[in-house]
Amino acid sequence: MPFQTIIEPFRIKTVEPIRFTTRAERAAALQAAHHNLFLLRAEDVIIDLLTDSGTGAMSAAQWGGMMQGDESYAGARSYFRFEAAVRDLTGYRHIIPTHQGRAAERILFSSACARGQVVPNNTHFDTTRANLEALGVAAVDLRCAEATQPSLLAPFKGNIDPAALDRCLADHRGRVPFAMITVTNNSGGGQPVSLANLREASAVCRKHGVPLLLDCCRFAENAWFIKQREPGQAHRTPFEIARDMFACADGCTMSAKKDGLVNIGGFLALNDDELAARCRNQLILTEGFPTYGGLAGYDLEALAIGLKEVLDEDYLRYRIRSVEYLGEKLTAAGVPIVQPTGGHAIYIDAKAMLPHIPQSQYPAWALSLVLYLEGGVRSVEIGSVMFGRQPDGSEKPAPMELVRLAFPRRVYTQSHVDYLAEVLLHVNGLKPRIRGVKIIQAPELLRHFTARLAPVDGSLLAG
Numbered sequence: 001m002p003f004q005t006i007i008e009p010f011r012i013k014t015v016e017p018i019r020f021t022t023r024a025e026r027a028a029a030l031q032a033a034h035h036n037l038f039l040l041r042a043e044d045v046i047i048d049l050l051t052d053s054g055t056g057a058m059s060a061a062q063w064g065g066m067m068q069g070d071e072s073y074a075g076a077r078s079y080f081r082f083e084a085a086v087r088d089l090t091g092y093r094h095i096i097p098t099h100q101g102r103a104a105e106r107i108l109f110s111s112a113c114a115r116g117q118v119v120p121n122n123t124h125f126d127t128t129r130a131n132l133e134a135l136g137v138a139a140v141d142l143r144c145a146e147a148t149q150p151s152l153l154a155p156f157k158g159n160i161d162p163a164a165l166d167r168c169l170a171d172h173r174g175r176v177p178f179a180m181i182t183v184t185n186n187s188g189g190g191q192p193v194s195l196a197n198l199r200e201a202s203a204v205c206r207k208h209g210v211p212l213l214l215d216c217c218r219f220a221e222n223a224w225f226i227k228q229r230e231p232g233q234a235h236r237t238p239f240e241i242a243r244d245m246f247a248c249a250d251g252c253t254m255s256a257k258k259d260g261l262v263n264i265g266g267f268l269a270l271n272d273d274e275l276a277a278r279c280r281n282q283l284i285l286t287e288g289f290p291t292y293g294g295l296a297g298y299d300l301e302a303l304a305i306g307l308k309e310v311l312d313e314d315y316l317r318y319r320i321r322s323v324e325y326l327g328e329k330l331t332a333a334g335v336p337i338v339q340p341t342g343g344h345a346i347y348i349d350a351k352a353m354l355p356h357i358p359q360s361q362y363p364a365w366a367l368s369l370v371l372y373l374e375g376g377v378r379s380v381e382i383g384s385v386m387f388g389r390q391p392d393g394s395e396k397p398a399p400m401e402l403v404r405l406a407f408p409r410r411v412y413t414q415s416h417v418d419y420l421a422e423v424l425l426h427v428n429g430l431k432p433r434i435r436g437v438k439i440i441q442a443p444e445l446l447r448h449f450t451a452r453l454a455p456v457d458g459s460l461l462a463g
């Protein structure tokens, strides 16, 4: 195209109204939700950036495909379509459907891991870490050095540290069932992992005889960044690059609610025959027969189509550009964000933005509450409420205090993003008045989902 503006590469055929709320209504909603945005009613939210998971809009082709769903209990046609799409993309031998990513994780981990073992990853996502820790397995994060400096511009801040991986596999010889790499690295800012890094990690794992698995929820976004940023990759298609990414590993866990472009679904794919057989038995126990795995036939149809649509270059260009567009507006206004902008989300660096709030008073959580109060925007804290509680019950500050604004796929338009920028800039102006929060009540595992909190000073904003 000869023009500069990157437009949404779709027209909107079905619309869902947004209910506008007043600030007073949102203040009341926050009280009722115990200052936890997960406990809000979604209809009280104007722009919902809680997650990009399962919140996307499906295409006309996907809705049409769903009518073709074969709902047979065993051997459904829809399973074979889904299996072909996943195998074509990943090249893996065994394709096991699950209802979402964490089901793939639980099935894999309970089939492959034992108490006292260690699993390294660039950064484990919260459910990945929790599923390992629930089995008594240590989840070790080995992010590259650039990853912990939010303002540093580097092309592949999602990379794993290959030297640290080598040391980890040597130190825990015989106790590492597999290593993982998360693409893109969600908890580390939605940052991509380079092909070179995947290849290096793959070689380290091979040297130690340890399988490597990808947590590949956002494989297409990662492939796009490789195309844009890695030398020698610009002329290749996202599909070709994705194939190469998968070829570095021996299997993957997938939440198809992200780059599968579906509202529910996931899979586990493996080359190891014996491990796959154990996983299938686990699947039958809790999810369903191996040709549906807790999904409907129509879900498998939508997923088979989504996996192809997500690799479309016009789609990926628009997707990554929308995030970058908001990032540019925030950076110009001096709002500290993780740089460069990642694939599915903007991550505000709350530690840098609110230096007057100590980590023990959860600055990122407080900021996310103020964004909702002022503009009806729902985000998610990725900081010390999410990651601060240690398996032994002690409290340790998270390495970063981030507020993630995750973009649902194909849902919001540029004017929604302009509104967001306006809200964020307004909140930036309130910075000195924002106060911290405390936890009133929380469960032991994954506490951020259900914890009850309150402002330390009785109010989120001083004065």
Ligand code: F0G
Binding pocket: 050, 051, 052, 053, 100, 101, 102, 103, 125, 127, 128, 182, 186, 215, 217, 254, 255, 256, 257, 266, 406
């Ligand atoms: N791995 C990563 C990297 C994820 O981001 C998620 C989910 C999962 C695994 C688990 O998948 O939700 O289908 O069970 N992330 C969502 C998020 C929830 O908001 O980032 P799931």
